[in-house]
Amino acid sequence: MRLAVRADYVLQCAGCHRVDGRGSSRHGIPDFRNSVGAFVRLPAGREYLIRVPGAAQSQLSDAELAAVLNWVLEEFSPAQLPSDFRPYDEQEVAAARRRRYEDVVPVRHGLAKALSAQGFGLADYSYGSDRKP
């Protein structure tokens, strides 16, 4: 199971996010490492990880996407997860996934601002920096 999840990540996500999760700040792809886990501390952030276009619009099924998100969080950012972290499941992904964002940029910047107020600094996100709140 774990191997299949990693293979899904490598095939569907790593082209942009890289196998080691480092992304490419220059191309607007945030580093997952020691960052992405913080999002689940906010309800809107938890939902963001499902609705972000690269995840929502992937070819993975709802159950597969839930498994890949859980894997990404544990693999790249365990220290930022809250101790009561509840893994994603198929139902939660199905409910949120179809509600597409009109524009993800202000959503990501808004979450970064809210988390930074709670002491969690996120990885750099270069898209739409001119629109930072």
Ligand code: HEC
């Ligand atoms: C075509 C490139 C691309 C692919 C493929 C891609 N992503 Fe992304 N991902 C991005 C970009 C760019 C962002 C930053 C938000 C935005 O602008 O969409 C992002 C952000 C994210 C985030 C939030 C991280 C943060 O710090 O904001 C998660 C979680 C994520 N992607 C998961 C996935 C998963 C899971 C897959 C595979 C199923 C995937 N992505 C595939 C480009 C991609």
